[in-house]
Amino acid sequence: MHSWWRWLSVISLAMGISQAQANGWNMPIGVTDTSGDIYGLHMTIFWICVVIGVLVFGAMFYSLFRYRYSKGAKASHFHEHTGVEVLWTVIPLLILVGMAVPATATLKDMYDSSDAELDVMVTGQQWRWRYEYLGEDVAFTSNMSTPRAQISGEETRGEHYLLEVDEPLVLPINRKIRLLMTSDDVIHSWWVPDLAVKQDSIPGFINENWVKINEPGIYRGQCAELCGIDHGFMPVVVHAMEEAAFEDWLIGRKEAAAEKAMGVDREWAMAELAERGESVYQSICSSCHQVDGQGSPPAFPALANNEQLISDVDWHIDKVLNGVSGAAMPAFRSTLNPVEIAAVVTYTRNAWGNDTGDVVQPSTVAEQISE
Amino acid sequence: MAPKLPPQPPLQHSTTAVADGQAHGHAAPPKGIWRWLLTTNHKEIGTLYLIFSLTMFFIGGIFALVVRAELFQPGLQLIEPEFFNQMTTMHGLIMVFAAVMPAFTGLANWMIPLQIGAPDMALPRLNNFSFWLLPVAFTLLLSTLFMPGGGPNFGWTFYAPLSTNYGPPSTTFFILALHIAGISSILGAINIIATILNMRAPGMRLMDMPLFVWTWLVTAFLLIAVMPVLAGVITMMLMDINFGTSFFNAAGGGDPVLFQHLFWFFGHPEVYIMILPAFGIVSAIIPTFARKPLFGYASMVYATAAIALLSFLVWAHHMFVVGLPLVAELFFMYSTMLIAVPTGVKVFNWITTLFRGSISFESPMLFALAFVVLFTIGGFSGLMLAIAPADFQYHDTYFVVAHFHYVLVPGAIFAIMAGVYYWLPKWTGHYPNERLAQWHFWFSVIGVNLTFFPMHFAGLAGMPRRIPDYALQFADFNLLSSIGAFFFGASQLLFVLGVILCVRGGKKAPAKAWEGAVDLEWSVPSPAPLHTFETPPVFHRAST
Numbered sequence: 041m042h043s044w045w046r047w048l049s050v051i052s053l054a055m056g057i058s059q060a061q062a063n064g065w066n067m068p069i070g071v072t073d074t075s076g077d078i079y080g081l082h083m084t085i086f087w088i089c090v091v092i093g094v095l096v097f098g099a100m101f102y103s104l105f106r107y108r109y110s111k112g113a114k115a116s117h118f119h120e121h122t123g124v125e126v127l128w129t130v131i132p133l134l135i136l137v138g139m140a141v142p143a144t145a146t147l148k149d150m151y152d153s154s155d156a157e158l159d160v161m162v163t164g165q166q167w168r169w170r171y172e173y174l175g176e177d178v179a180f181t182s183n184m185s186t187p188r189a190q191i192s193g194e195e196t197r198g199e200h201y202l203l204e205v206d207e208p209l210v211l212p213i214n215r216k217i218r219l220l221m222t223s224d225d226v227i228h229s230w231w232v233p234d235l236a237v238k239q240d241s242i243p244g245f246i247n248e249n250w251v252k253i254n255e256p257g258i259y260r261g262q263c264a265e266l267c268g269i270d271h272g273f274m275p276v277v278v279h280a281m282e283e284a285a286f287e288d289w290l291i292g293r294k295e296a297a298a299e300k301a302m303g304v305d306r307e308w309a310m311a312e313l314a315e316r317g318e319s320v321y322q323s324i325c326s327s328c329h330q331v332d333g334q335g336s337p338p339a340f341p342a343l344a345n346n347e348q349l350i351s352d353v354d355w356h357i358d359k360v361l362n363g364v365s366g367a368a369m370p371a372f373r374s375t376l377n378p379v380e381i382a383a384v385v386t387y388t389r390n391a392w393g394n395d396t397g398d399v400v401q402p403s404t405v406a407e408q409i410s411e
Numbered sequence: 412m413a414p415k416l417p418p419q420p421p422l423q424h425s426t427t428a429v430a431d432g433q434a435h436g437h438a439a440p441p442k443g444i445w446r447w448l449l450t451t452n453h454k455e456i457g458t459l460y461l462i463f464s465l466t467m468f469f470i471g472g473i474f475a476l477v478v479r480a481e482l483f484q485p486g487l488q489l490i491e492p493e494f495f496n497q498m499t500t501m502h503g504l505i506m507v508f509a510a511v512m513p514a515f516t517g518l519a520n521w522m523i524p525l526q527i528g529a530p531d532m533a534l535p536r537l538n539n540f541s542f543w544l545l546p547v548a549f550t551l552l553l554s555t556l557f558m559p560g561g562g563p564n565f566g567w568t569f570y571a572p573l574s575t576n577y578g579p580p581s582t583t584f585f586i587l588a589l590h591i592a593g594i595s596s597i598l599g600a601i602n603i604i605a606t607i608l609n610m611r612a613p614g615m616r617l618m619d620m621p622l623f624v625w626t627w628l629v630t631a632f633l634l635i636a637v638m639p640v641l642a643g644v645i646t647m648m649l650m651d652i653n654f655g656t657s658f659f660n661a662a663g664g665g666d667p668v669l670f671q672h673l674f675w676f677f678g679h680p681e682v683y684i685m686i687l688p689a690f691g692i693v694s695a696i697i698p699t700f701a702r703k704p705l706f707g708y709a710s711m712v713y714a715t716a717a718i719a720l721l722s723f724l725v726w727a728h729h730m731f732v733v734g735l736p737l738v739a740e741l742f743f744m745y746s747t748m749l750i751a752v753p754t755g756v757k758v759f760n761w762i763t764t765l766f767r768g769s770i771s772f773e774s775p776m777l778f779a780l781a782f783v784v785l786f787t788i789g790g791f792s793g794l795m796l797a798i799a800p801a802d803f804q805y806h807d808t809y810f811v812v813a814h815f816h817y818v819l820v821p822g823a824i825f826a827i828m829a830g831v832y833y834w835l836p837k838w839t840g841h842y843p844n845e846r847l848a849q850w851h852f853w854f855s856v857i858g859v860n861l862t863f864f865p866m867h868f869a870g871l872a873g874m875p876r877r878i879p880d881y882a883l884q885f886a887d888f889n890l891l892s893s894i895g896a897f898f899f900g901a902s903q904l905l906f907v908l909g910v911i912l913c914v915r916g917g918k919k920a921p922a923k924a925w926e927g928a929v930d931l932e933w934s935v936p937s938p939a940p941l942h943t944f945e946t947p948p949v950f951h952r953a954s955t
Binding site: 064065066067068075077078081082085086089092093096097099100103104107108109110113114115116117118119120121124125128129132133136139140143144146147148150151190191192193197199200201202203221225226227229231233236237238239240242243244245247248261262263264265266267268269270271272273336337338339365367368 | 759
C-alpha cells in the first residue's frame, strides 16, 4: 500500500467520518425526530462541502503540480471567459436551492409548537435554571451539583463532571412539551444536544420551543450563551421517563414541595435554621458570595463582616426577597420558600464571624412577603 | 527548504525616478520621536500602522495563550473564571480592532498610493490623526485590565444586559476606547476613498485598478456605513449605564434583542471589512507567481461588490436562536447561503488563474495558496452554519469558534503575512530571508490547523464557547488545540525575526522585485523613496 494512501485513511479515520456516531466526534443524532432531521441536514451539507472541496482542491493541486515553473511550465495568457463565470455562478446557486428546501421544511416543523400537552417554563438565572410546570403547581431550581473540590482538582473528577445537577428537569417521553424560555437577569441559552433544543432565555421575552422525546434516558447539556462568571457551571440535565413514571414523579414532587414549605408557623431553633441555611447557601449563594462569604468585590460584595448586613436585619431580608436593582443580586421571593429564606438569612447572620446571634423565624419572612 | 525557486530579477541600475524624493522642496523632516508623531507621509504612517498592528497581534496572542493554557486540561488551574472572561473578551477586541484592521489600513497606506500612481494619500494630516488615535484608544482599553473590577468580561460581542446592567465599572472606558478606534477607522476610510477616487494616475480607470485597491474601496464604504452604527449602539450602552436610560434593559421597557440587531448590523459587515482587503492581496500575489494575468478581473470586482451588498442583509444569522419569527429565520438563512455564490466565484477565479500558469512557490505565494485552501474550509463551515435548523446545534459552540478562526487566522492574517512578504522588498529594498520565511510558513500552517481543526469536533460534540472549564469528553480536543496554539504563537517569532532581518539588510531587491509582478508599485525603486510619483506616471493598460 502506498504511504500516502495509508495517511489518507488515518486522516479520514481521525475525522471520524466512518464512526462519527460512536465516538463523540460528531453531532449526536439525538432522541427526537427534530434532532434526527437536523443531523440529516448536517451530514448532507457536510458531504456537499466534501465533494466540492475534493473537486476544487483537486483542480488546484493538479494545477500547482502540473504547471510548476521549476519544471519549465510556460504560462498561458487567457484571463476571462464569461461562459465559465456564468456556469460557476449558476451551479452553486442550484446546489444551494437544493439544500434550502429540506432546511426550510425542518425549520417550519421546529417552529410549530402548537398542540403541546405540557407547558414548562424555563427561567435562566445567574447561574442556575428554574423549571415551572405550568398549571401543575410544581416548580424548582436546578443547580450544578459538581463539588467545587472537583473543579479545583482536590477531588477526582466524576463521570458527569460539570454536567450534573441537584434536581434535573423531568419530562415524559412521547408527549409534545412546550418549553417557554425567559430570564431573570442576563441572556442565557438552554441547550441539550440530544434534544436539538437550543433557545436563548432573554429577560423581558418569552421564547417558545418544543420537544417530543422518543426514548427514556438522561440527557445532558449546558448554558450556551455567555452569562457571567459561572457561565461554564450552569448545566442542563433532562430526565426523560415513561409517561406513567412521570405522573408518579409529578405527584411525589407536589407532596415533597408541600412538606418542604411546612413549618412556616412554628418556632424554629437556631441550629435547625443554620443547618438548613448552610445547604441553601452552598447551592444558591456561594457561587457569587463565595463559600467563605468573602464575595468578589465590586460585583459581588462580601457578606462576612458586612456592616450594613450585621446592623440591619430587615434590610438583609429585603435584599434576599427582592434583590438589588441594577446589580447582579436576584430576587428570591418566588424561588425560595419562607423557611429557606429564613434559614439562609439566619445562617448568614451567624457565620464567618458575623456573630449577631439573630434568629430569623420563617413566620417573620412570610409576613414580609405578604406585605 | 526553499528548493529550486526561480532566480530573482537582476538589479537594474536605471535611474528612472530614482530617489529624487529628498532632493527638493521639503524641509528636512524633524528628528527622533517628532518625526513619527508629526509625519504626514503615507509610507511612514503605513509603517506605524504595521508596527502597531504587529505589537497588538502579540498582545492579543498572549491573551489567547492565557485562555488556551487554562483550557489545556479540565478543571481550573491557572486563572479564575472572572479573569478568563476578561482574557477571551480582550483577545477578541484586540485582534479585531487593533491587529487585523490596522494591519490592512497600514497596507492600504503604503500600497494604495503606489498602486494608483499617487504621490501620497489625499488627506495627509488626517492620516496622521487617524493613526495616532489608535495608540490612545488601545492604551485606554488595555488599562481597564488594571481597574477595580477588571476589564471587559462580556465577550467581544458585549451583549446587553451582561455588558450594561451587569458589566464591570470599567465598561465606560471600554466604550470610550471603542469610540476613539471607530473615529480612527472612519477617518481612515474617508481618506482612502478620497485618494482612490481623486488621485489615480492619468489614464487609470476604476476598472484598471489593482484588486487590492478595489477591495479597499469597497471596504472603506462598508466602514463608513457601519462604524456609525457601532458608535450608536455603544452610546446607547453608555446612556443605559450612566444616565438611567433603558434602551436594552427589559425592566425599564427596553429590548435586549435590539442590542443584538444593532451590533450585528455593524458586526457582519465588519467581518467582511476584515476579509475583503485580504482577497485583494491574494489577487495580486497569485497572478505574480503564476506569471499569468488574474482570471476574471471584472467578475472579481463584481463579486466583491456583491459580497459587500449582501453583507448588509445577513446580520441576523448570528441570532438564529434568539427567537426570531419564522419568516425572518428563512430570510436570513437564504441571504446567508447566497453569500457562498460570489465567494465561490472568487475561489474559482483564483484556481483558474493557476491553471496553465507557470507557478513558483516563494513565501508570499505559499501564504496566498494556504489562504485559498484554509479560507475555503472556513467558508464550508460557514455554509453549514447558514443552515438555520442545523445552527440550533452549532450556535455558540466551538464549531463557531473553529469557523471564524479559519476565516480570520489562515484567512485574514495569512493574507496580511503574504502581503508583508510580497511587499517587504519594496519597503526595505531587501528580500526577506526566504529560508526563514518558509520555516515560518510551514510552522504556521501546522500550528493553525492543530489549533483550530479539533475545535470543529469539540463543538459538534457539544462544547459551548467561552467556558473556562469543560466536561471530560472534550479533554482531548482541548489538549490538541492548546498545544497547537502555543506552537503557532511561538512560530510567529520567526515572522518578527524575518522582518527585522529584512529591514537591517539582506539580498538587494530591484524595482521590480518579482518577475511576474505588473502593478505600478514595481515601477518605483526599491526601497521606495520617501516621496514617489511626484510627477504622475502614465498608466499603460495591459494589452488584452
